[in-house]
Amino acid sequence: MRRRCCETPDVGQEGLCPSWPSPLGGELAPQTPRGEVRGSGRDAAGAPSPREFRAPPASPDLFFPGGVRGAPPPPGGESPRGAEPLSERRHLALHLPRLPVERLRRESEPFALWGVDGPRRLVTAASAQAEAAGVHAGQALADAQAILPDLVLEPADPAGDAAFLERLALWTLRFTPLVALDPPQGLLLDVTGVAHLFGGEEALLDTVVQHLARQGLTAIAALADAPMAAAVLARAGVQRVVPPGGAAEAVAPLPLFALRLEEDLAAALHGLGLRSIGAVAAQPRAGLVRRFGAGLAAALDEAMGRRARPISPLRPPPELGVHRDFAEPIATRESIDLVVAELLDALCRKLRETGSGARRVGLSAFRVDGTVQEIAVGTGLASRDPAHLGRLFAQRLERLEPDCGYDRLALEAWQVEALAGAQSGLGLGAREARREALAELLDRLSQRVRVWRPAPRASHWPEREVARVSAFESVTVPQGWAARPRPVRLLRRPLRVTAMAEVPDGPPRLVRLGRVSHRVLRAEGPERVEPEWWRDPPERPMRDYYRVELATGARLWLCRVGFDAPGAEARWYLHGYLP
Amino acid sequence: MSPSTMSSRPDPNHPDPTPDPSPDPPPGHALDRPALLAALRARIARLDRSGAALEARGDTALPLSPAIDAALPWGGLPRAALHEILAAEPGAAAGFAALLLARAAGPVLWIAPDPDAWPPGLARFGLSPAALVLVRAPRPQDALWAMEECLRCPAIAAALLMAPELDLTTARRLQLAAEAGGALGLLLRADTEAPAPTAALTRWRVGSAAGDSTSAHDLGDPRWKLELLRCRGGKPATWHATWRAGPGTLATDEEPAAPARRRRASA
Numbered sequence: 122m123r124r125r126c127c128e129t130p131d132v133g134q135e136g137l138c139p140s141w142p143s144p145l146g147g148e149l150a151p152q153t154p155r156g157e158v159r160g161s162g163r164d165a166a167g168a169p170s171p172r173e174f175r176a177p178p179a180s181p182d183l184f185f186p187g188g189v190r191g192a193p194p195p196p197g198g199e200s201p202r203g204a205e206p207l208s209e210r211r212h213l214a215l216h217l218p219r220l221p222v223e224r225l226r227r228e229s230e231p232f233a234l235w236g237v238d239g240p241r242r243l244v245t246a247a248s249a250q251a252e253a254a255g256v257h258a259g260q261a262l263a264d265a266q267a268i269l270p271d272l273v274l275e276p277a278d279p280a281g282d283a284a285f286l287e288r289l290a291l292w293t294l295r296f297t298p299l300v301a302l303d304p305p306q307g308l309l310l311d312v313t314g315v316a317h318l319f320g321g322e323e324a325l326l327d328t329v330v331q332h333l334a335r336q337g338l339t340a341i342a343a344l345a346d347a348p349m350a351a352a353v354l355a356r357a358g359v360q361r362v363v364p365p366g367g368a369a370e371a372v373a374p375l376p377l378f379a380l381r382l383e384e385d386l387a388a389a390l391h392g393l394g395l396r397s398i399g400a401v402a403a404q405p406r407a408g409l410v411r412r413f414g415a416g417l418a419a420a421l422d423e424a425m426g427r428r429a430r431p432i433s434p435l436r437p438p439p440e441l442g443v444h445r446d447f448a449e450p451i452a453t454r455e456s457i458d459l460v461v462a463e464l465l466d467a468l469c470r471k472l473r474e475t476g477s478g479a480r481r482v483g484l485s486a487f488r489v490d491g492t493v494q495e496i497a498v499g500t501g502l503a504s505r506d507p508a509h510l511g512r513l514f515a516q517r518l519e520r521l522e523p524d525c526g527y528d529r530l531a532l533e534a535w536q537v538e539a540l541a542g543a544q545s546g547l548g549l550g551a552r553e554a555r556r557e558a559l560a561e562l563l564d565r566l567s568q569r570v571r572v573w574r575p576a577p578r579a580s581h582w583p584e585r586e587v588a589r590v591s592a593f594e595s596v597t598v599p600q601g602w603a604a605r606p607r608p609v610r611l612l613r614r615p616l617r618v619t620a621m622a623e624v625p626d627g628p629p630r631l632v633r634l635g636r637v638s639h640r641v642l643r644a645e646g647p648e649r650v651e652p653e654w655w656r657d658p659p660e661r662p663m664r665d666y667y668r669v670e671l672a673t674g675a676r677l678w679l680c681r682v683g684f685d686a687p688g689a690e691a692r693w694y695l696h697g698y699l700p
Numbered sequence: 701m702s703p704s705t706m707s708s709r710p711d712p713n714h715p716d717p718t719p720d721p722s723p724d725p726p727p728g729h730a731l732d733r734p735a736l737l738a739a740l741r742a743r744i745a746r747l748d749r750s751g752a753a754l755e756a757r758g759d760t761a762l763p764l765s766p767a768i769d770a771a772l773p774w775g776g777l778p779r780a781a782l783h784e785i786l787a788a789e790p791g792a793a794a795g796f797a798a799l800l801l802a803r804a805a806g807p808v809l810w811i812a813p814d815p816d817a818w819p820p821g822l823a824r825f826g827l828s829p830a831a832l833v834l835v836r837a838p839r840p841q842d843a844l845w846a847m848e849e850c851l852r853c854p855a856i857a858a859a860l861l862m863a864p865e866l867d868l869t870t871a872r873r874l875q876l877a878a879e880a881g882g883a884l885g886l887l888l889r890a891d892t893e894a895p896a897p898t899a900a901l902t903r904w905r906v907g908s909a910a911g912d913s914t915s916a917h918d919l920g921d922p923r924w925k926l927e928l929l930r931c932r933g934g935k936p937a938t939w940h941a942t943w944r945a946g947p948g949t950l951a952t953d954e955e956p957a958a959p960a961r962r963r964r965a966s967a
Contacts, residue, residue, distance in 0.1 A: 558855035559807055563833070566846055571836040575819045575829045587819050587829070596830045603820035606919075609794040611818040628917075643916050670919050674908035675789050697818060700795025700825070700922040700943065 209365070211322070212432070213310040214351035215293075215329065216341045217286075218358075220306045221246040221277060223338050224285045231269050235262050236277040245277040249339075279305070289338075290435050291493040294485070295529055296329060298439065301348075301432035307355065309348045309432045322362045330360070336491045345371065347426035353379040353398070368426030373399025380420050386413060398424060439483075439533035441475070443467040450489050450526025457486075457523065457530070461514055464532040465507040478503030478540030482510060486521055487529035494521055498568065501593035502560045503538040509561050516568050563592045577602045582653055583611065583696065605648070606668060608678045608697025615694035620679065628667050629679060629693065639671040647681070662686065668699055676700065762803045762884065765941065765950040768926070772902075773933040779804070781901040782851075782875040782885040786892070788907030792924045795825060795943065796906045797860055797888050799950065802826035804884045806857025809850045811835040811843055813862070824945050831857075844870060851877035851885050858884035865889060871899035895929070903930040909940050921945060 217223075221234055231251040233244050242262040251272060256265045265272060283304060290300045290308055296319075299311035312325065319325040326342045333340040343354035343361060350368035354361065357379040363371045375398050377387055390413075395401045401409070402421050410418050422428035443464050451457060461484065472478055483497040498513040566572045573589040576596045580586055586603075590596065620629035628644035646667035665681040676699035684691040761776030763769055769776045777783060777800065787793030794817070801808045802825050810817045815836055819829040837843035843863055850859035851874060866874075866887065878885040891905060905927040913920030922943045928936050940953045 555855045558853055562849060562853040562855060565849055566835060570842050570846055572833060573836075574833055575817075577819070577829055592833050598823070598828055598830055603823045605820075606824065607820035608818055609791060609798055609821035609825075610816045611821075613814065613816055643911065643913060643919050645917060645919050668919055670911055672910075673789075674792075674910045674923070674925075676791055676908060676919065676922070697821070698789075698791030698794065699919075700791050700798075700821065700924075 209346075210311060210313040211316070211344060211346060211365075212348040212351045213296075213312045213326070213329065213342060213344045214303065214348065214355040215308040215310070215333075216343075216352070216355035216358075217289075217306045217308075217333075217338055218341065219246065219248070219339050220286065221282045222248045224282070225275070226337060227273065228337070230273050231256070231271070232273045232275075233265060234275055234277040235265075236279075282306075287435070288493065289491065291485070291495075292487060292491050293329070294435075294493075295444075295487060295531070296325070298442075299432065299434045301434055303352055307352055309352060311348075311432060311434070312344070326360070326362060345426065347423060347429070348432050349420075349423035349430060350426045353424045356381070366426075368424075369402075372424050372426075373397065373402065377401065380424060382417065382420065386417065389413070439535055440477075440537040441468060441471050441479075442531060442533035443471065444529060444531035446529045447527070450528045452523040452526035454518070457518060457521065457527070458515075460530050461518065461532070462507070462511055464530060465510050465514070468532050468534060469505045469507045469510070472505040472534065472537070472540075475537075476539060476541070477537045478505045479510070479534040479536065480504075480538055481534070481536035482514075483533050483535050484514065485531045485533065486523070486527045487531070488523065489525050489528050496520060497535070498564075499536075500560075500564045501567070501591070502557070503540040504561075504564075505540060506561075509564070512561075513564060513568055516565070560593065567592065580653065581650060582657075583607075583650070585653075585656075606699065609700050611678075611697040612695065615680065615696045618679070618693050618695050620681075620693040625691075626684065629669060632669065632671065632677070632679065632693075634695070639673060639675075641669045642672055643670040644668070666696070762800060764800075764803075765939075765952050767952040768928075768939060768941075768950075771928070771934060771937050772931065777884070778901065779884045780879050780882045782871065782878050782887065782899070784871075784887045784889070784898055784900040784903040786890070786895060786903065786905040786929070787888060788891045788905055788925075792908040792922070793888060793906040795821075795922055796904070796924060796926070797886055798822045798825040798827045799943065800884065800886060801858045801860060802828075804858035807831055807833065807855065808857060809833045809835055809846075809859045811837055811846050811850070811859065811861045813838045813843065815862075825943070826948060840864075844874075847874060847885070848877045850881075851883050852881040853883070854881055856881075856883050858886065860886040860888055862888045865892065865896060866898070868897065868899055875899050875901070898930070900930075901932050902928065902934075905929055912942070 222232060225232075227248065231248060231254060233247040233251050233256055235242055236245040237243075244256060244258055244260045244262060244265045246258055247256045247265075251265075251269060255268050256272065262274070266274075286302060286304060286306070286308070290302055293300050293308060293310060297310050297312050297315050301309040301311075303309050310329075312322075316322040316325045319328050322344050326344055330340050330342050341355045341358055341360050343351045343359060343363070345351040345354060345363035345368045346365055347368050350363065350372055353372055353375060354363070357375040359371075359375065361371070376396060377390055377398060380398065382390075390401060395404070398421065401417070402425060406418065419428065423430050445460055445464060451460065464484075468479070468482070479500065480503055481497060481499045483495055486494045486496075488494065496514065496517045498510065498517060500509070500513070504510060563572055572592045574592050574594065574596050575587045576590040576594075577598055578585060578588045579599070619633040621631040622629050626647075628646055629641050632639050632641055644667050646669075647665035648667075649663060649665050651663045652661040662682045663685060665684065667679045667681070668676065669679055670676050677695055678697035678699055680694045680696045681691050682694070683689045760780075761769075761772075761774045761778045763776045764772075783800075785793055785797055798817075798821075801810075802822075808827065808831050810832060812834075813836070815834040817832070817834065819827075819832060822832070823829065835843075835846050837846050840863065843861060844866075847859055847861040850856055861874075871887070874885055874887075887900060891907075895903065907925045907927075909923040909925045911920040911923050924941050924943070926939045926941050928934070928938070930936065942951045942953075944951055
């Protein structure tokens with residue numbers, strides 16, 4: 122990581138490390154970097170993945186990067202390392218210019234969305250019909266209504282747009298397992314090595330756009346080495362496949378807005394007469410960085426494919442997966458059951474070939490209208506038994522909503538563990554078979570109800586004597602555990618009772634349960650339990666436990682608290698039932 | 701030995717198969733023959749299956765105590781069946797259930813809306829926490845489903861369900877599941893004055909009895925009043941039993957408890 126950063130020719134470092142003495146005197150005075158690049162994979166939904174990690178920018182030995190020290194970069198924007206591609210990956214970028222409008226499916230009339238920007242109400246998006254009449258995003262709402270009096274208006278819903286974009290990203294998982302969001306209106310697909318499945322890169326591009334068009338979405342797709350190069354092309358409305366290594370040439374004539382720079386930065390560049398990406402890139406690097414900050418340089422490098430920027434996928438690629446596409450959508454339970462059984466067979470065959478078993482399996486059902494529904498099941502022990510996994514899925518399949526049918530079902534093993542094969546039959550594996558049968562039962566139960574094992578714990582505080590552990594863990598019982606008589610049922614919420622004792626510290630003589638008073642025949646105790654000072658708050662009171670037998674024969678575990686506080690009345694609780 | 705010993709007892713090695721409610725077929729109905737054959741085949745398969753499950757386990761009935769075993773037609777409490785326990789006293793009934801679960805020797809599932817089984821107390825009856833799995837099923841239909849799944853599983857020794865009163869169909873379903881799987885099924889529920897008929901093989905009411913300790917500061921061993929209210933093929937009977945934790949045995953009083961010492965558990 123660090124080595125790569127050292128090689129990167131132009132990393133403007135001013136402002137990031139103000140305490141370091143500046144080699145160029147006052148000219149490199151600390152200033153906040155401008156030209157931050159917005160959007161792209163960094164602020165994609167979800168936690169940042171480790172793939173996104175980048176070396177810390179402020180490091181002393183980065184401070185004299187080759188390009189900054191005087192020598193002007195060669196003309197034409199070509200830095201010495203710019204010619205060779207940084208990676209052999211291929212990325213497809215999708216830009217959906219009318220996403221907020223088209224997702225609402227209002228094709229019949231001119232339609233626009235509006236939002237509030239300070240005191241003004243502005244049009245944020247307009248349908249094709251409305252745009253043809255002269256309504257455009259950024260226009261004042263009053264103007265738009267004056268142009269088109271019968272314009273149908275609705276308030277914008279950015280959160281809904283983001284959710285829709287994420288849903289669409291799940292849908293594009295049918296093309297490649299690596300998909301990242303490029304909000305607000307873009308998607309980035311890593312299509313390295315998948316193009317041949319669709320008959321080449323051109324065909325892949327067409328397929329994606331056609332599929333989206335069938336859903337009523339206008340999309341512009343571009344394919345290039347670097348993800349940002351493809352994204353810039355798509356944002357600028359250029360639908361093409363850039364051959365490997367050609368990103369810099371392809372991007373150079375594009376206008377600056379495609380870089381998504383900050384507004385004042387873009388305006389400043391316009392003021393200098395720099396209208397295209399190539400024009401900016403042709404400027405001397407040092408001055409550019411000094412004047413506009415490192416962000417602009419980084420954005421330029423990423424767009425021209427000189428600097429690799431990994432995309433952060435929406436979800437990690439599955440370990441193993443199988444899928445099936447249908448020419449005719451399927452909607453009935455019988456057919457879904459059949460396909461799931463077939464997919465499970467195929468997945469388990471793959472698992473057996475790799476010597477592994479699945480701990481977590483997910484079924485993605487792609488509906489015709491673009492919705493993706495997911496069902497996941499987990500197992501306690503790694504399994505590759507189609508019958509067992511099928512039973513787990515059978516309980517969950519009813520949650521699917523095959524409205525108009527599915528055109529694709531995909532089954533993926535999300536979590537996989539090594540699983541050695543065991544010989545079955547011959548009567549040798551009876552014990553093993555029983556263990557597996559129990560694990561399968563617990564799997565089935567835990568799909569629907571909570572299942573756990575009680576594990577002894579080293580504590581004398583009754584509520585902490587037993588911990589809950591997973592039902593698949595084995596529990597060991599320490600020697601001498603539970604030597605004292607204890608209740609067989611412990612009330613989770615102790616019951617407040619009234620009891621009378623002969624002397625203040627004596628055992629109870631009369632216990633009132635509900636409305637009935639019971640005479641106490643025998644009482645054992647007290648057993649004093651002090652709070653655990655290393656765990657409990659200091660104000661927690663100690664308890665005196667009595668085991669009492671009532672005249673009816675019932676045996677109770679009574680507890681007295683509050684006796685040690687001065688002036689306080691002791692309180693009695695029923696904490697459990699003794700056998 | 702016990703007052704309720706039966707004069708003639710069926711062979712304990714052949715548990716009484718559940719009588720099938722299907723009536724005898726009317727002769728000469730050729731159209732019904734396939735259905736009839738299928739039903740008979742299913743019945744034979746079921747009998748075979750429960751038999752095989754029991755054979756695999758080796759023993760068919762859990763011993764309780766000599767006196768109680770002698771009164772039960774199976775020479776003990778049979779596995780592969782459903783038994784109902786009415787809890788006249790919650791502690792005593794849970795203790796008795798724990799004793800049965802422990803004697804089943806194997807993985808045990810305790811299903812309840814909010815399982816408050818307390819392993820430190822259950823361990824005194826020989827039920828180790830290593831064998832116990834707790835299942836929380838707040839909804840009744842989930843609890844019944846879980847119980848049925850457990851009973852059908854050949855890998856478990858026993859399952860206990862804490863539930864309100866079950867109707868006949870549900871109990872019958874659980875009974876059939878237990879027959880198929882070979883596990884011991886227990887239904888633990890609160891006592892009611894007039895319990896409805898049940899499909900379970902036996903029904904017990906467990907209450908507590910006054911201890912035999914002479915000191916006012918020592919509770920002594922747990923003492924229970926065990927009432928066998930219903931037993932298929934056997935007679936109802938009542939015992940007073942003491943659980944001796946040291947040797948791990950359930951000792952019944954030789955004589956019926958004297959009326960003076962007898963304290964009826966409040967139902």
